[in-house]
Amino acid sequence: MTHDTPAGAGPRRREVVSTDSVFGAPCWVSLTSRDLQATQDFYAAVLGWRWRGAELGEHFRIALADGVPVAGIAAVASMWQMAVAWTPYFAVPDADVAVSRVRERGGTAAVGPLSFPPGRAALLADRDGATFGIWQGELVTNWEAWRQAAPTFVRLHTRDAFDAAIFYGEILDWASGLPGCCEVEYEGGEVVLRSRGDIVARIDSGAVEAAPDPEVRPHWQIHFSVADVAGCARAAEKHGGSVLREDETEAILRDADGAQFTVTSRGSP
Numbered sequence: 001m002t003h004d005t006p007a008g009a010g011p012r013r014r015e016v017v018s019t020d021s022v023f024g025a026p027c028w029v030s031l032t033s034r035d036l037q038a039t040q041d042f043y044a045a046v047l048g049w050r051w052r053g054a055e056l057g058e059h060f061r062i063a064l065a066d067g068v069p070v071a072g073i074a075a076v077a078s079m080w081q082m083a084v085a086w087t088p089y090f091a092v093p094d095a096d097v098a099v100s101r102v103r104e105r106g107g108t109a110a111v112g113p114l115s116f117p118p119g120r121a122a123l124l125a126d127r128d129g130a131t132f133g134i135w136q137g138e139l140v141t142n143w144e145a146w147r148q149a150a151p152t153f154v155r156l157h158t159r160d161a162f163d164a165a166i167f168y169g170e171i172l173d174w175a176s177g178l179p180g181c182c183e184v185e186y187e188g189g190e191v192v193l194r195s196r197g198d199i200v201a202r203i204d205s206g207a208v209e210a211a212p213d214p215e216v217r218p219h220w221q222i223h224f225s226v227a228d229v230a231g232c233a234r235a236a237e238k239h240g241g242s243v244l245r246e247d248e249t250e251a252i253l254r255d256a257d258g259a260q261f262t263v264t265s266r267g268s269p
Contacts, residue, residue: 022143024172024182025195026154027091027135029222030072032084033257036061038240039073042256046235047224047263062140068148069141084257086222087123088154088201089133090172091143095120098134101171102126126167128158130218147198154201155190155262158218161205165191168203221252223262232263 033039036059043049043063054060054072063071092098095113102124103109110131112122119137126132140146158164165184169175174193175184183194193201226232233243233251240256249265 021180022091022139022195023093023180024174025091025143025193025200026088027139027143027146028072028089028133029070029086029154030074030089030133031086031259032074033255033259034084035257036073038256042236042239042241043073045239046232046241046253046255047226068145070146072140084259085131086220086259086261087131087133088220088222089121089135091139092134092136092172095122095134095136098122098136098171099124105167105170107167107171126158126164126218128160128164128218130156130158130164130220132220147200153199153223155221155223156201156203156218157221158203158205161191161203164203164205164218221260221262223250223264225266226263227266229263229265 031039040049040051040061044051047063047065049063049065049070050067051061052064052069054062060072060074062069063073099109099113099122106127108125110123110125113120113134113136114122119135121133121135123131123133156164156168165174169184172182174182182200185192185194189204191203192199193203229246229249229251233246233253236253236255237243242254244252244254244260246252250262252260252262254260
């Protein structure tokens, strides 16, 4: 399944970067789809990605941006009766500990942790139902290179941002004081997660004074940095996708299979 795609790492790098050095931060994104070729064609047209095989088999591919592995894709949604969706993975030093913490705090462990050398993965859901993954071990690509090549950040849309921040903070050791841990701040109406000074995630639930919105379906949204938001939106429409919302700096898109993601203009706050 695509949530195990980090195992398809390809040739070994000279510098081995593990989740011990970037724990708590997003370190990979993956997509389940129904049609592998159609998915490749769509994201090649919209985001300019190229492709290589993954070690997990013929249903899996690794997306490349300027030669850097940036995402995993697997055409297993129909075969394994899974939802078509993008999922972020967070780096953890110990997958078993992270899964235990999720269960203890009312979350769900859907898959794993399972061993996929050079690491271990699990697919989880927080207590409000938002799906996310964890990855322990060697990263698919250098974390700094991955951050520069594709995602700007991931954003959790949820009913109660502060409750969610506490949940994830306890799972992923945010603001724990441990060397290298992620920092948590509140700014611009959102909970903001920083790693090495960069914003890597946001948690949003609307106005601080407002009661939790029961209409919100909690989910993680993946934001990809692009040079031309309008061009990506037009390409998505041309290749069977749709535009849910668009302005000069950002567009929420849906691919031809129904998976939702966001393109954000490079240099936007």
